[in-house]
Amino acid sequence: MKRIEIEGGHTLTGEIKISGAKNSAVALVPASILSDSIVKIENAPNISDIDALEEILEYLGASFKKEGSLITIDPSTIENKEIPEAISVKLRASYYFMAALLGKYRHVEMYFPGGCNIGSRPIDQTLKAFEELNAKVENIGNKYIISAERLIGGHIYLDMPSVGATINTMLAATLAVGTTILENAAKEPEIVDVATFLNNMGAKITGAGTSVIKIEGVQKLNGCYTEVIPDRIEAGTYVIAGALLGENLKITNIIPEHIKSLTSKLEQMGADMTIGNDYITINKIENIKPTNIKTLGYPGFPTDLQQPMTVLLSLSDGISYLEETIYENRFQNVPYLNMMGANIEISGQKIKINGVKKLYGKDVLATDLRAGACMLLAGLVANGITRITQVEHLLRGYENVIEKLVAVGAKIKLEEI
Ligand code: EPU
Secondary structure, eight states, X not given: OEEEEXXXXXXXXXXXXXXXXXXXXXXXXXXXXXXXXOEEEESOOOOHHHHXXXXXXXXXXXXXXXXXXXXEEEGGGOOOOOOOHHHHTTOGGGGHHHHHHHHHHSEEEEEOOOOOSSSOOOOHXXXXXXXXXXXXXXXXXXXXXXXXXXXXXXXXXXXXXXXHHHHHHHHXXXXXXXXXXXXSOOOXXXXXXXXXXXXXXXXXXXXXXXSEEXXXXXXXXXXXXXXXXXXXXXXXXXXXXXXXXXEEEEEEXXXXXXXXXXXXXHHHTTOEEEEOSSEEEEEOOSSOOOOOEEBOSTTSBOHHHHHHHHHHHHTSSSEEEEEOOSOSSOOTTHHHXXXXXXXXXXXXXXXXXXXXXXXXXXXXXXXXXXXXXXXHHHHHHSBSXXXXXXXXXXXXXXXXXXXXXXXXXXXXXXXXX
């Protein structure tokens, strides 16, 4: 087991370079198997979620090579076989293999995916999309057997703009016969990244980034080179760290447009920021103004920054309200923040945050990935020592988090316990 120990209260100054987006890279790696030849993915983050996908690819017989941030995948030797449950439960993104294998071989057998325990996270929209594309879905316990004689373009309307169902539909429909129209699609930048990648391989996808995506089926896809977009959630997490403790803390290699919902909130809260083309420089907010936040799909305020943001709201000068609309169980960080001196009341999907003057170091848990980011920020700003266990969750999504923070002045270390 791994644990992070933080001595709180140190100013953060210098530069933090943001890595490639986890939620894009974890789709690009499975998507690569749709290609008939070698695919190169640059700016891939070095995180354990990518290691789990490597395990699946190698299990299927593909070659996977990682040199720094460059991943090279040769899918030409893949054999389509059942992916064991023990591997697919390691992460949510394993179900991108469902769509990619179905798209390429018109048959897939695999299990319900894993992922953070932050809500029920059904996959009904993905399965509905497969059926609209002429596939038959059989479900035995946790296992899904999905096959189609031919995948045929269809008209799909998602009940909610699901990121996973949008990506899965693009993956499955790219090699289908005819045209697919996907309505009420998710608009996240990671979806645009996946569509661009598929188009670079020869797909014909238009409209990604809007709520209507058109996918004209093509017969084959070839290898290509792509660069993963910067991770907007990692960027947002460090920008919030700057609002808590920064002295000219410069967050670089980012697309500021992707975190506008965050920066506009920070401006309301009194942040002193310079927003450049690909960086944000930020200083500690001296008197944090309270504000209200509701999580929404892109371009709204991201659910993945909701938990990190509660640290800043906890230290504001007044009362803030935060409503989580995407997941039913994403306040597991709150009891731990309260242990550290925060004053937060949970009421269903809403929390009321009564601002306090200080947080105090305690022994806490990272119950999930972004709860881990919340505890990390709380530990950085708290008085005294914070120890966070179950940090494996955090390490799944933040590349070199310890090194990046130490380099800007944090007193933080990772221990094996
Ligand atoms: N939903 C359904 N049925 C479906 C699909 C989704 O009811 O078939 C519901 C979910 O239960 C949830 C909501 O719709 O309440 C949104 O789910 P979505 O499918 O958009 O999320 P996801 O694809 O499972 C991705 C990210 C999440 C991020 C969400 C929302 C990956 C691997 N995961 O999840 O990232 O929170 O989009 O932006 O891309 C994280 O990085 O910490 C994380 C959880």
